[in-house]
Amino acid sequence: MSAPAVLAGLLDFRRLDLLATGESALHRLDARAKVIVTLVFVVCVMSFGRYSVAALLPFFVFPIAITGGARLPATLIWRKIVLVLPIALVIGLPNPLFDREPLLEVGGIGVSGGWVSMLSIMLRAMLAAAASIVLVAVTGFPAICGALERIGMPRPLAVQLLFLYRYLAVLGEDAARMVTAHELRSGGRPMSIRLYGALLGRLLLRTWDRAERIYLAMCARGFTGEFRSGGSSRFGWPEIAYVAGWCGLFLLLRTHDVTHWLGAATLGALQ
Amino acid sequence: MHMADALLSPAVGGAMCAVAAVTIAHCSRRIRNEADDRRVPLMGVLGAFLFAAQMINFAIPGTGSSGHLGGGLLLAILLGPHAAFLVVASVLIVQALFFADGGLLALGCNIFNLGFFPAFVGYPLYRWLAGTSPGSARATAAAMIAAVLSLQLGALAVVLETVASGISALPFKTFTLFMLPIHVAIGIVEGLVTAAVVAFVRRSRPGILPAAVSSGSSIAGTAMTFLAVALVLGGVGSWFASKSPDGLEWSVAQAAGAAAPGPQRTTVHVTLDRVQQEIAVLPDYGFRHEGAAAAQPQTVPHAGLENAGKARVGTSVAGMVGGAMSLVFALLIGFALKTRPGRR
Secondary structure, rough: HHHHHHHHHHHHHHHHHHHHOOHHHHHHHHHHHHHHHHHHHHHHOOOOOOOHHHHHHHHHHHHHHHHHHOOHHHHHHHHHHHHHHHHHHHHHHHHHHHHOEEEEEEEEEEHHHHHHHHHHHHHHHHHHHHHHHHHHHHHEEEEEEEHHHHHHHHHHHHHHHHHOOOOOOOHHHHHHHHHHHHHHHHHHOOOOOHHHHHHHHHHHHHHHHHHHHHHHHHHHHHOOOOOOOOOOOOOHHHHHHHHHHHHHHHHHHHHHHHHHHHHHHHHHOOO | OOHHHHOOOOHHHHHHHHHHHHHHHHHHHHHHOOOOOOOHHHHHHHHHHHHHHHHOOOOOOOOOOOOOOOOOHHHHHHHHHHHHHHHHHHHHHHHHHHHOOOOOOOOHHHHHHHHHHHHHHHHHHHHHHHOOOHHHHHHHHHHHHHHHHHHHHHHHHHHHHHHHHOOOOOOOOHHHHHHHHHHHHHHHHHHHHHHHHHHHHHHOOOOOOHOEEEOOOOOHHHHHHHHHHHHHOOOOOOOOOOOOHHHHHHHHHHHOOOOOOOOOOOOHHHHHHHEEEEEEOOOEEEEEHHHHHHHHHHHHHHHHHHHHHHHHHHHHHHHHHHHHHHHHHHHHHHHHHHHHHOOO
């Protein structure tokens, strides 16, 4: 990654992070409700068989409704989702090669199972990406950690996640500066393993010193090994309604073929 | 080498999440019992370090591709296995949430594949091979062997998780034959980089390393763990991403390119398919099933068969129209929610 690419990655991270400062009703919901709904969503989507395509499409209503309801910038969310498509394409590509039995007929042309399942993999990848990105955008990372801890995640991991989150950008910028320095001095030659090792070692020592300073500063402020979060929100009726509503819809979409019903109804109305 | 949600069934994903959760709970208990406050910020910042380190790439000699550090083994050498496992887990959680790397259901797989093996198999092996005050050649060799072993187990785990899920059509043998050799190469590079960083730290700040090493696991215990886990699943991966394809993606692409044509279906797939057909509430409407196609000529008269064919085309058209309609509805709902009168 070149230095601008590193910085662009960090910028993307920050933009997504900042979305969580929004002030919609969805933002104000208890984070546990949003985490639970997201997990149910992912499990429902991934439980479809390998040739499911049409039945997956109605599930896009979840990320789209949250994006609209929380007034998130649709283009940013969409761009982050589309980013996973190249990887999904690569992991889906073997399917058409290995699975050549004709499965589906479109206008008299047979389509092999592999193409269908590849399409399914790409839709799954998009839905999975949409789920986590929308969750972060509407909840915020610290709140997700708090929710996970209240659901049962061990405290050391919660503390670890919060520390990581706080220092990600700081060390990312350190790394970007190192890459810039290397690019300026090397004339664009790629980095050797030996140099990479020395550079990482240097970054590591700097990180270590920073940890010492952070520790002393936190001790001076009464740090006892854990973070104290501000007020804790409660799981009230809005949260119950939110969880019940979405989970009900997901189960309905999972057990009843709404897509097929919708298509048949539309075709019937046209005739 | 991230495992992806899109290739995973809920049963496999859920099982691996449970395994990861148990390991996290165990490591957390160990960390809490050690009660070393100083280590808390150190672990956090080292997680950020790992993140930053993965943004810097180096050239892999002779391949034209580039790679970066996986880091599980390095963290275990610096922090000990339990803390290293938690740090790797935290990095993966952040990657899944902010960068949609892998996904939420695949988190268990990824934490296990990339965190468990370097910390609890690779690291004890490294300690055993490298001894107490290793020379540079011995340390490098130890790091390389430990990294290669961890990566082999990780690659194997990805293959097993993929095949057991049955979403990808890749046959087990083809996938394995491409994953394992590639991850030998990745492991050698990972070992070299790990050894280079450790050597650098040892030269410039020797005080850091010994402070970190209470391993707490004997080689016999390690062998048992290794055996148990080798039977189940395994792995660590180098997160070989960046401009050039990731190790996993590369090997999938290669396996696909060199694939023998024609359907190859393992018994696992057939069994899983059958299970899927039976538990699915609506088994693949609009699709032509092998069994159905074979059974029909005897039971259905000719005209009936043609009608059945038309009906199938009809259902798939209905599926497509319905899919388009549901997307339109979803967008309308999103739009309506966005433009509704503001209420604060």
